[in-house]
Amino acid sequence: MVTIQDIADRLGISVSTVSKGLNGGKDISESLRQQVLDTAVEMGYTQKRKARVNKRIAFFIENMACEKEDDFGYEILLGFQQGAFRDKDSVDIIPITPEFQQEIRYDNYMLENDYAGAFLLGLALNDPWMQQFCDTTFPTLLLDNFISINPKLGYIGTDSEEGIEMAISHLYSLGHEKIAFLNGSKDSMISDQRMRAYLHSMNKYHLPIDPNLAVYGYFVADAAKYHVPAFLDAGVTAILCGNDSIAEGVIKCVKEAGFSVPEDISVIGFDDLPFAAELDPPLTTIRQNRGGLGKCAFFILSGLVSNIPSSRVLLRPTLVARKSTAIAKPRIALRRTDSLDSVLRVNPRLYEENLKDQL
Amino acid sequence: MVTIQDIADRLGISVSTVSKGLNGGKDISESLRQQVLDTAVEMGYTQKRKARVNKRIAFFIENMACEKEDDFGYEILLGFQQGAFRDKDSVDIIPITPEFQQEIRYDNYMLENDYAGAFLLGLALNDPWMQQFCDTTFPTLLLDNFISINPKLGYIGTDSEEGIEMAISHLYSLGHEKIAFLNGSKDSMISDQRMRAYLHSMNKYHLPIDPNLAVYGYFVADAAKYHVPAFLDAGVTAILCGNDSIAEGVIKCVKEAGFSVPEDISVIGFDDLPFAAELDPPLTTIRQNRGGLGKCAFFILSGLVSNIPSSRVLLRPTLVARKSTAIAKPRIALRRTDSLDSVLRVNPRLYEENLKDQL
Numbered sequence: 001m002v003t004i005q006d007i008a009d010r011l012g013i014s015v016s017t018v019s020k021g022l023n024g025g026k027d028i029s030e031s032l033r034q035q036v037l038d039t040a041v042e043m044g045y046t047q048k049r050k051a052r053v054n055k056r057i058a059f060f061i062e063n064m065a066c067e068k069e070d071d072f073g074y075e076i077l078l079g080f081q082q083g084a085f086r087d088k089d090s091v092d093i094i095p096i097t098p099e100f101q102q103e104i105r106y107d108n109y110m111l112e113n114d115y116a117g118a119f120l121l122g123l124a125l126n127d128p129w130m131q132q133f134c135d136t137t138f139p140t141l142l143l144d145n146f147i148s149i150n151p152k153l154g155y156i157g158t159d160s161e162e163g164i165e166m167a168i169s170h171l172y173s174l175g176h177e178k179i180a181f182l183n184g185s186k187d188s189m190i191s192d193q194r195m196r197a198y199l200h201s202m203n204k205y206h207l208p209i210d211p212n213l214a215v216y217g218y219f220v221a222d223a224a225k226y227h228v229p230a231f232l233d234a235g236v237t238a239i240l241c242g243n244d245s246i247a248e249g250v251i252k253c254v255k256e257a258g259f260s261v262p263e264d265i266s267v268i269g270f271d272d273l274p275f276a277a278e279l280d281p282p283l284t285t286i287r288q289n290r291g292g293l294g295k296c297a298f299f300i301l302s303g304l305v306s307n308i309p310s311s312r313v314l315l316r317p318t319l320v321a322r323k324s325t326a327i328a329k330p331r332i333a334l335r336r337t338d339s340l341d342s343v344l345r346v347n348p349r350l351y352e353e354n355l356k357d358q359l
Numbered sequence: 360m361v362t363i364q365d366i367a368d369r370l371g372i373s374v375s376t377v378s379k380g381l382n383g384g385k386d387i388s389e390s391l392r393q394q395v396l397d398t399a400v401e402m403g404y405t406q407k408r409k410a411r412v413n414k415r416i417a418f419f420i421e422n423m424a425c426e427k428e429d430d431f432g433y434e435i436l437l438g439f440q441q442g443a444f445r446d447k448d449s450v451d452i453i454p455i456t457p458e459f460q461q462e463i464r465y466d467n468y469m470l471e472n473d474y475a476g477a478f479l480l481g482l483a484l485n486d487p488w489m490q491q492f493c494d495t496t497f498p499t500l501l502l503d504n505f506i507s508i509n510p511k512l513g514y515i516g517t518d519s520e521e522g523i524e525m526a527i528s529h530l531y532s533l534g535h536e537k538i539a540f541l542n543g544s545k546d547s548m549i550s551d552q553r554m555r556a557y558l559h560s561m562n563k564y565h566l567p568i569d570p571n572l573a574v575y576g577y578f579v580a581d582a583a584k585y586h587v588p589a590f591l592d593a594g595v596t597a598i599l600c601g602n603d604s605i606a607e608g609v610i611k612c613v614k615e616a617g618f619s620v621p622e623d624i625s626v627i628g629f630d631d632l633p634f635a636a637e638l639d640p641p642l643t644t645i646r647q648n649r650g651g652l653g654k655c656a657f658f659i660l661s662g663l664v665s666n667i668p669s670s671r672v673l674l675r676p677t678l679v680a681r682k683s684t685a686i687a688k689p690r691i692a693l694r695r696t697d698s699l700d701s702v703l704r705v706n707p708r709l710y711e712e713n714l715k716d717q718l
Contacts, residue, residue, distance in 0.1 A: 148521065151675050159670055162507065292667035299658050308651035309675040311518055316510050316670035 002045040010039055022111070041107040044137040055089040055116035055305065057298075062096050063122040070275045072243075072290070073121055076143070079294025080119060087302065089116075101128035110138045117305045119143070119297050124187045139304035141297055144190045151309040156297050160190055163286040163317035164197035165204075167240050167268045170284070170319055172205045175328035176238040176266060180213040180231040182224065182250060184242035191216060194242060194270075210234065217246060224249030232257050237265060237328040244269035244276045247283055251324065262326035272320050281323035289315055361404040369398055381470070400466040403496040414448040414475035414664065416657075421455045422481040429634045431602075431649070432480055435502070438653025439478060446661065448475075460487035469497045476664045478502070478656050483546045498663035500656055503549045510668040515656050519549055522645040522676035523556035524563075526599050526627045529643070529678055531564045534687035535597040535625060539572040539590040541583065541609060543601035550575060553601060553629075569593065576605060583608030591616050596624060596687040603628035603635045606642055610683065621685035631679050640682035648674055 004022070008015045013032075020028045021036025028036075059080060066073030077093065084091045092115075106129045110118065117139035123130060125145070133140060133147045146155040171179055181198045184191045195214065202209050213234060217223030223246055231239055232254070239254075241247035247269030254265045261267050261281055269276055269285035276283040293315055300310045367377045372391075379387045380395025387395075418439060425432030436452065443450045451474075465488045469477065476498035482489060484504070492499060492506045505514040530538055540557045543550045554573065561568050572593060576582030582605055590598055591613070598613075600606040606628030613624045620626050620640055628635055628644035635642040652674055659669045 149525075149675075151677060162670070289668055292662065292669075296659075296662060296667055296669060299662075300655075303651065303655060303658075307648075308655055309648055309677075310651075310655060310672065311521070311675035312671070312673040313669065314671040316508075316668040318510060318668075 058118040060120040075290035076294040079291040083298025141301040158288040159314040160193040161197040166319040168201035184219040186216040221249030228253035266325040284325040417477035419479040434649035435653040438650040442657025500660040517647040518673040519552040520556040525678040527560035543578040545575040580608030587612035625684040643684040
């Protein structure tokens, strides 16, 4: 364990000067203060006050919000704060940007502000701090991002593989075969996971994979308009979305193109934010237990602080079946009035279930 | 939430009779008691006493021990009990066998004994209860076994992939190329994970894979004697083992064959049980943080009880480098006094590091 004395010895200055540098004392030059901080970080000094019982925890948030019920981070923060409250720890919410990360090193920020550990939400793979996590000495938990080797780093999230599998399985049981996937942003680890899971699940059910129907967009409703027209032209009967906002945009686009949800096109979201149940039709979606995720995150981060090296923690998603999914309509047949034979060729499993009534 | 009244209604008997059946009351026939229990389990009734604040937890253990410091389960149990102590929950340690699992259904056992949840260690893939976990309604955490879909089921373990990767990376940095893997038993999920990780890591470092050098054994020292002679004949310079006991057996066999550890053959274990440091030579091994695993297991199981659906929790292993691994000796060259050229062909990376001195 590195002490203030060690830092003083390394720099050839007094312990009290080191202390001033670490604690923002006044009669020390800015350049010496910076040198003290840099040396402390380099030597792996992590704790300014040894005797502190209650921890200060940083809750960094980027690319997402946590203020309103419909914000993805809202329930996560709530669960996290409930955990902290029980342990009498304090949590600071710190919105960050890539520019902020470029200005100050992660370890310096943590040390200067006396944080025992941090939980970070919404960082992109190419964010400046991502590299620095590989050798940080501060206990650090990332939502939806994984860093290898470093025992101070943990990853928490929802099992995307199982979630996507549940969605495809649900659509398959309804007779859908041509299923498009409008994913979130490309520079995100969970988007990669979900794309792999989509391909894997489609293969598992022997459903056709068309590269034009499995695309990356952005985690916002507006992403839909760039892709939905092509999906409809290709004759899909279902669209799986990277989150609920994308699904909201998809439903809008599908309706604008003159189709109805779910009669013509089934739509599935991901997350189950409160607004998902209020959409028209109410959205079938893959629920992330965000409150549980926040509570669990606090415990796992506390574990990292006391040297329990959790590296990967996944929560189980659940399928919430509402009204935006229904039995697949054999679109080719109904549009072109093909013969019964060709309808059955397109989707033989439907015969028993609903075609007999229609024809 | 199913109540005693629901069970009474289903069976057409009184609430007090149901209560006697559930709580082992006397004036009720054995067959009716069994019927009450079966119906309760079938209906998903999980809690006999709603008002209970402190939980009763079952700690099932099979194929391993937890009594002595050198037992794999010892520190796990200790960590688990520390967690339970903090929450004032009680933990019953229950050794089980496949026969026991055949005699009584898991849910019946849990209900009859009023357990809120269970942590199970050492079960094999083909154990009778493994199937029953797919639809149990009791919060259940498995060490080193994964069950999909069921939100009441969680899996906790050490990241085998990263552990094996650390071992191969360590051997590679010492110049080893021909590395054998003597794995644990075949009917275990972690053995499968570790075999895949071994093949993956060997590929990553472009090391040759020989199917005869990657074999399953058993998690005991005695497994070594069936495989080590063939490894030595094949000219390996390092042997990676599925746990520390196997490594102990391997060291013994290597010595009996007239080779020395680590001069001729490097050996790596897995787990870092206390005896690993006392072997001759002290064993280089992949450490599982078993105390942390136990503490974390208690928290995750408590989460499952309060509906936080953790499905997969992995702790990070660490490499503990002791004296059983060393720079690879170019065995072919040293035994047959080949030319420098052939030595370098066998292991060119060694040239700079130590061959210049030897030749």
